[in-house]
Amino acid sequence: MRKRIIYILLIIAPLLCVFASLFIGRYPLSLPLVIKTLWGQIALVNYDIPDMYQTLVWDIRMPRAILGAAVGGCLAVSGASFQGLFRNPLVSSGILGVSSGAGFGAALAIILFHGNTSAVYIFAFAFAMLAVLLSYLIGRVYNTTPTITLVLGGVVVSSIFSALISFAKYVADPYQQLPTIVFWLMGSLATARYHDILMAGIPMGIGIAGLIAIRWRINVLSMGDREAHSLGVNLAVDKGIVIICASLATAGAVCVSGIIGWVGLVIPHICRMIVGNDNRVLIPASLSLGACFLVLVDNVGRIITGSEMPLGILTALIGGPFFVWLLKKTKGGGW
Amino acid sequence: MSVLQVANASFSYERQSEKIFEDISFEVGQGEIFCLLGPNGCGKSTLLDNILGVNHLQQGEIRVMGRDTRTLKAGQIARYIAYVPQSHERTFPYQVIDIVKMGRAAYTGRFSSPSAKDKEIAKEALDLVGLRHLRHRPYTQLSGGEGQLVMIARALAQKTPVIVMDEPTAHLDFKHEMVVMETIVKLVKTTDLTVVMATHFPNHTFYLENNGIKTTVALMHNKHFLEVGNPTKVLNEHNMRTLYNVNTKLMTCPLDTSTVLKQLVPVSTLNGTKEEERNAYVR
Amino acid sequence: MLDKKYPRLIFLLLIVLLLVIGYRYWQERNIAGNENIPGQTKQTITVVDNLGRKVQVPAHVERVACLYAFSGHVTAMLGEGNKIVAIPDGLKRDVLLNEMYPEIADALIPVAAGSINIEELLKTNPDVAFVKNSTALNPAEVEKLDKFNIPYLAVDYNSIEGQQHAIMAIAQALGVPEKGQAYNDYYQASIERVQKIVATIPENERVRVYHAVNEATRTDTPDSLAGDWTKIAGAINVSVDQPLRQLEGKNYASLEQILLWDPDVILVNEPGVVDYIMTNSQWSPLKAVKDKKVYQMPIGISRWGHPGGLETPLAIMWTAQLLYPEHFQDLDIREEARSFYKTFFDYQVSDKMLTNILNGEGMRGHKNPRQ
Structure with missing residues (x-):
């Protein structure tokens, strides 16, 4: 019974968060007005709503909330999966260089194509996946890929791409390209469009679906290579699936939202405290909580000041104290 | 029929490098326990890895229930052989x-x-x-x-018909060492399991033998088996000196009418017999 | 078991979500295609901005979003300061501007770090927005403005010519081109007045100047407004044509470079920096420091000579007189400034305030004054 309630909550909570954020924003729209705007579009009723309100609710707030949920969910799920795979609770979704790879790809596209949005997505995504591939190749020894060398590969690739980002910033046009690069790197959902959600939705969807499907195997993989092998796991295939899916999800998220820290590290831990460490529950819970968290934080960012607060600052500022509170309340929750 | 057969097994990590073990053969039947004894680094764990299919032999073959493990996938081997690690992180x-x-x-x-x-x-x-x-x-x-x-x-x-254990009692306290040994005996007796076990305690094999389980001991030394046989035959003072460079005494004492308790007790190390060193140790 | 149903449910939800998103995307495209059809009943005029874009602006602009500080100063100069509804944070700190137009205190701040909060901007319901070039070149930012059909002009520059063009573009958009023209005429006249005299000064008598922008080591490049006006004022700007370190769009010299250049005069536009330079032992070997020739530039509506400053003509005259006093004996910069603010801002500057302006004191409030 308790399990059933948790599952229902996990599904409903993000939907509620997305719905709630349609009513929140700096532009004062009354509650009935938003509902009318929504219903008018769904049921094709003409309530004579000004175009501006239509655009505000349907084209500004809605895509932003959906994208926020998708990005938050992706980062948290891939963070949880990587933590299990690498048997290390300090690992986050960016461990294999996905974030810095995406950052460099985006910077490169901004310089080469003057910030053409599609080019930025494609480059960010391609370089994110390239970074993972490089980490994997570096970590490969004796035809196998031990966890520790994979992590080392990730660290090396991350720092190389970080250096390349700095270099890109150095050569970028300081008046036109540099501000765009800096803003992209800070991470934001402010520019969300349905177009973005569709484009990034494909890798994000594949990644999340794959991780949800293979989630119990992550339990087994977290026993370590030798034990997982003797339990009957084909290490190369299963590890490969987890790495590819988690990277697809992260890269899809990062390429539309920029680099948003903290979610991929701490949301899985918050979920561990609430639902335990079994990845069968942990992975769906991370998806749900990650989605809720980022939507809520973005809402705070949208309304706290007139000029938007960058997301990265808020995720840490809001998530940090919450994490500490939970840690005290659950007395470590089995850690 | 033997459950596990190892024939002419040789292994080294890379083609050119030195062999870890060479030309090793043995068989284990159902309901038997096979104990590997030898000093640290003699290749016990590597041999177990080969049985588990983590590594692959360079020469020879390993058969479980008559099937060559080399032709089996991880998922198939895991239905024949299970593994109990030495220390689980x-x-x-x-x-x-x-x-x-x-x-x-x-x-x-x-x-x-x-x-x-x-x-x-x-x-x-x-x-x-x-x-x-x-x-x-x-x-x-x-x-x-x-x-x-x-x-x-x-x-x-x-x-699985076979369980491979790598020093299952390492790091355990006095009581739990015994609890684990008793559990192993109970399992083998009730379920007819076959156990391949690496251990550092020669006396464990006496314990298994005393409990009526067919126990075979293999002493691993210089890439080969020094001697293979039942504990009473193999575990003698001479072999301990060769294997570990340790002087031992075999003590016996009747436990009840049918069984005799045997214990190999270490006396001194072979190279370190200098008086002052031993005195320092005793003091 | 629920275990099995759960993934299926998620899958179903995802498909529904995808359909909704797909439908909205299809609409998004349709709207984008039909953008120009809805009846443009309002009368518009065409203005060419600093990126060469031809922009349709309502003929009668009532509400102006100045998302680049400079455009706020220009709007005030053109006498339209009461139409300002949105500004960047920094404008609230300009003492003189706030005294002229107290309503600036009520303007919203919908922009930070080059990103626009579109909902906040919509609250101000602007007829036109003035933005930095980098905003206008960022497709993501532009899309936000386009979604709500807010016309925007890029009014950023890095030369005197560009600055004059920007002033003219803003004046046209606000329907007061004659005022913009009058300002640029004065601007041009000031340049010619100084240039004529400077031309008579032989090259070997020219003064070598280092210009510190906001921070002690931040300085000018050849393609910058300050690079232009220091040249006109007859200064040999030591940092121009030298390799500088770029950091986030600003240019920095190293202390060793400055010691090597050893300028005759140092000009500073931020209060406090003169003290810093004069008391810092690392700067003490410099000739300008030994001769006590480190000067604070005046601050009025904006910082004179700043890359985003409006009082460039005054900065040129002030600097020329500072460097070559004997050649500019008949220039009374105090009176020049008084009449400047009277003519272009219709504001009578008091004697005390004029002194403050010329000393560069007290004309910039502290951050977040909350007045």
């Missing part, structure tokens, strides 16, 4: 029952989770090691001995 606080359920991985599809039937099997395995009452506890909170029993339960849930 506990990273995430899974529940005990979840750990044991992992023993069902070889029978569960890549994209599915264990079924209700698997859960029952896991519970039965916990019954066998007497830990059913702890099944909802985080296994990180268990003692070392209980943790090792959970690893054994996991191996049992794999429902």
